[in-house]
Amino acid sequence: MELSLFNILDLLGTVAFAISGALAAMNRKLDLFGIFIIAFVTSIGGGTLRDILIGATPTWMDNTIYIYFIGVVTVLAIIFRNKINYLKTSLFLFDTIGLGVFTITGVEIGLQNGLDPIICITLGAMTGTFGGVLRDILVAEIPVIFRKEIYATASLTGGLAFILLNELGVNTDVIYVVTSLIIISIRLIVVKYRISLPNFDLAPVEKK
Amino acid sequence: MELSLFNILDLLGTVAFAISGALAAMNRKLDLFGIFIIAFVTSIGGGTLRDILIGATPTWMDNTIYIYFIGVVTVLAIIFRNKINYLKTSLFLFDTIGLGVFTITGVEIGLQNGLDPIICITLGAMTGTFGGVLRDILVAEIPVIFRKEIYATASLTGGLAFILLNELGVNTDVIYVVTSLIIISIRLIVVKYRISLPNFDLAPVEKK
Amino acid sequence: MELSLFNILDLLGTVAFAISGALAAMNRKLDLFGIFIIAFVTSIGGGTLRDILIGATPTWMDNTIYIYFIGVVTVLAIIFRNKINYLKTSLFLFDTIGLGVFTITGVEIGLQNGLDPIICITLGAMTGTFGGVLRDILVAEIPVIFRKEIYATASLTGGLAFILLNELGVNTDVIYVVTSLIIISIRLIVVKYRISLPNFDLAPVEKK
Numbered sequence: 001m002e003l004s005l006f007n008i009l010d011l012l013g014t015v016a017f018a019i020s021g022a023l024a025a026m027n028r029k030l031d032l033f034g035i036f037i038i039a040f041v042t043s044i045g046g047g048t049l050r051d052i053l054i055g056a057t058p059t060w061m062d063n064t065i066y067i068y069f070i071g072v073v074t075v076l077a078i079i080f081r082n083k084i085n086y087l088k089t090s091l092f093l094f095d096t097i098g099l100g101v102f103t104i105t106g107v108e109i110g111l112q113n114g115l116d117p118i119i120c121i122t123l124g125a126m127t128g129t130f131g132g133v134l135r136d137i138l139v140a141e142i143p144v145i146f147r148k149e150i151y152a153t154a155s156l157t158g159g160l161a162f163i164l165l166n167e168l169g170v171n172t173d174v175i176y177v178v179t180s181l182i183i184i185s186i187r188l189i190v191v192k193y194r195i196s197l198p199n200f201d202l203a204p205v206e207k208k
Numbered sequence: 209m210e211l212s213l214f215n216i217l218d219l220l221g222t223v224a225f226a227i228s229g230a231l232a233a234m235n236r237k238l239d240l241f242g243i244f245i246i247a248f249v250t251s252i253g254g255g256t257l258r259d260i261l262i263g264a265t266p267t268w269m270d271n272t273i274y275i276y277f278i279g280v281v282t283v284l285a286i287i288f289r290n291k292i293n294y295l296k297t298s299l300f301l302f303d304t305i306g307l308g309v310f311t312i313t314g315v316e317i318g319l320q321n322g323l324d325p326i327i328c329i330t331l332g333a334m335t336g337t338f339g340g341v342l343r344d345i346l347v348a349e350i351p352v353i354f355r356k357e358i359y360a361t362a363s364l365t366g367g368l369a370f371i372l373l374n375e376l377g378v379n380t381d382v383i384y385v386v387t388s389l390i391i392i393s394i395r396l397i398v399v400k401y402r403i404s405l406p407n408f409d410l411a412p413v414e415k416k
Numbered sequence: 417m418e419l420s421l422f423n424i425l426d427l428l429g430t431v432a433f434a435i436s437g438a439l440a441a442m443n444r445k446l447d448l449f450g451i452f453i454i455a456f457v458t459s460i461g462g463g464t465l466r467d468i469l470i471g472a473t474p475t476w477m478d479n480t481i482y483i484y485f486i487g488v489v490t491v492l493a494i495i496f497r498n499k500i501n502y503l504k505t506s507l508f509l510f511d512t513i514g515l516g517v518f519t520i521t522g523v524e525i526g527l528q529n530g531l532d533p534i535i536c537i538t539l540g541a542m543t544g545t546f547g548g549v550l551r552d553i554l555v556a557e558i559p560v561i562f563r564k565e566i567y568a569t570a571s572l573t574g575g576l577a578f579i580l581l582n583e584l585g586v587n588t589d590v591i592y593v594v595t596s597l598i599i600i601s602i603r604l605i606v607v608k609y610r611i612s613l614p615n616f617d618l619a620p621v622e623k624k
Contacts, residue, residue, distance in 0.1 A: 033568045055265060057471060064532045116272045152241045263473060324480045351554070360449045
C-alpha cells in the first residue's frame with residue numbers, strides 16, 4: 001500500500017496501543033497468548049468500532065501489516081519486560097499517543113463520510129478511547145476513561161480543534177499533527193499538574 | 209427531519225436511558241465527563257446494536273438531535289442532583305420507559321427488514337436491554353437484566369404482543385403505544401408485587 | 417435450507433456453546449430468562465462478531481432454526497440440572513467443541529471473503545473464542561481465554577492447519593473435520609497433561 005500520513009498515524013496509534021496493551025497484560029502476569037490478545041484487542045479496538053459504525057471493513061482485515069506490527073510489538077514488550085519498573089509511565093505515555101492519533105483518524109473518517117461535525121468529534125472520541133477501555137475491562141482495571149486523568153476531555157478538545165482548523169481551510173496533514181499534539185499535550189499537562197474535572201464534591205470512586 | 213411517532217419514541221427512549229445513565233454515573237460519583245459518557249453510551253447502546261445487526265448506520269450518526277438531547281439531559285441531571293434521595297425510583301422509572309419504547313423500535317426495524325417474527329422479538333429485546341446492560345457493566349453493577357425484576361421477560365412479552373397485533377392488522381401507531389405500555393406496566397406491576405421468575409430453588413446471586 | 421457441512425458445524429457450535437452458557441448460568445444461579453440469555457449470547461456471540469466484521473447479516477437473523485435450537489438446549493439443560501456435579505467437565509467439553517467448530521467457520525468465512533490467510537486465522541480465533549469470553553464476562557468469571565488452558569493457542573493452531581491443508585488442495589469437508597478435531601484434541605491433551613504456556617515466571621493471576 002502507499003502510505004499517506006493518515007495510514008502512518010493509524011499504524012502509530014496501533015503500535016502505541018499494542019504496547020500499552022502488552023504492558024497492561026504483563027502487569028497482570030498473563031501468559032504469552034494472553035499478552036498477545038490484550039495487545040491485539042487494545043490496538044484494533046478503537047479503529048474497529050469506528051469502521052463498524054461507519055459501515056466499512058476494519059482496516060486490519062484488509063491489511064496484514066497491522067497484525068505483524070502487533071506481533072513484533074508484543075515480542076519486544078516481552079523481551080524488555082525487565083524495565084517493568086518504568087511500566088506505569090510507559091503505559092501512560094503510549095496510551096496517550098494512541099489516544100491522540102486515533103482520535104484524529106476517527107474525526108477524519110467521519111468527515112470523509114460527510115457526517116455532521118459534532119458526530120465527527122464523537123466518533124473521534126470513541127475511536128481514541130475504545131481500545132483503552134477494552135484493555136482495562138479485560139485486565140479488570142477501572143477503565144482509564146473514568147479515572148481522574150481527563151482522558152475523554154482531551155480527545156474531545158482535540159476533535160473540536162480538528163473541526164475548527166478544517167473549517168479554516170488549513171492543510172490536512174498540518175491539522176493531523178497539530179491536533180494530535182494538542183490531545184497529547186493536554187493529557188500530559190493535566191496529569192503533571194494534577195488538574196481534574198469537577199465531580200461535585202462527592203467521594204472518589206473506590207477501586208472495585 | 210419530519211417526526212413520525214417512530215422517531216418520537218426513539219428520541220423518548222434515548223432521553224429516558226440518558227437520564228438513567230446520568231443518574232447511575234452520579235451514584236458512582238463519576239466526574240463531569242464520566243457522567244456524560246455513561247449517559248451517552250446508555251442511550252445509544254441499544255439502538256446502535258440494533259442498527260449494526262441490521263447493517264444500517266446508527267440513527268445518532270445521521271441526526272445530531274440525539275447528541276444534543278443527551279447533552280441537555282446530562283446537564284439537567286447534574287443540576288437536579290440534590291433530589292438524589294429519589295434516585296433509585298427515578299432510575300428505575302426512566303430505565304423502564306427506555307426498555308418499553310426501545311423494544312418497540314427494535315421489533316419495528318426487524319419487521320421493516322423482513323425478518324422472521326421470532327427474530328424481530330429477539331431484536332426488540334436486544335435493543336431494549338443493551339443500553340442498560342452497558343450502563344451497569346460500566347458502573348460495575350450487576351446488570352439489570354440478571355436481577356430479580358423480570359426485565360427481559362417484559363420486553364419479550366411486549367414484542368410478542370407487537371407481532372400479534374401486527375398480524376391482526378392493527379394501526380401501527382396504536383401498536384407502538386399499546387405494546388410500550390404493556391412492557392412498562394408488566395415491569396411496574398412485577399416490581400410492586402415482588403413477582404419473580406423461578407430460579408429452581410437455588411441461592412440468589414451474591415453481589416460481586 | 418439445504419444443510420451443507422458448514423451449516424451443520426455452525427449449528428453444532430451454536431448448540432455446544434448454548435449448553436456451555438446454560439451450564440455457566442445455572443452455576444451462577446440465574447433465573448429462567450437469565451439462563452436463556454446467557455445461552456443465547458454465548459452461542460451467537462462468536463458468529464455475530466464474525467459476520468459484523470465481514471459486513472454480513474448475522475446467520476441467526478436470517479434463520480430461525482438457531483433460536484429454536486438454543487431454546488430447546490436451554491430447556492434440556494434446566495431439566496438435567498441435577499447432573500450438576502458433572503458440570504465442570506460438561507462445561508469444559510461443550511466449550512471445547514464450540515471452540516473447535518466455530519474457529520473453522522471463522523477461517524472459512526474469511527477465505528470466502530478473499531482475506532489474507534493470517535487474517536483468516538485471526539478471524540477464526542475471534543469467532544471461536546468470543547462467545548465464551550462474553551459468557552465469562554456476563555457470569556463474572558475470569559474469561560476462559562486468560563486461564564491456563566491454552567485456549568486461543570488451540571484455536572490458532574487449528575486455523576493454521578486449515579490454511580495449510582487448504583493450500584495443499586485437500587477437500588474442504590475433510591479440512592473442516594480434521595482441523596476441528598485438531599483444536600479439540602489440543603485442548604483436551606493440554607488440560608489432561610496440565611501443559612501451560614510460559615508466563616515468564618510471574619505469579620499466577622489471582623481471582624478478582
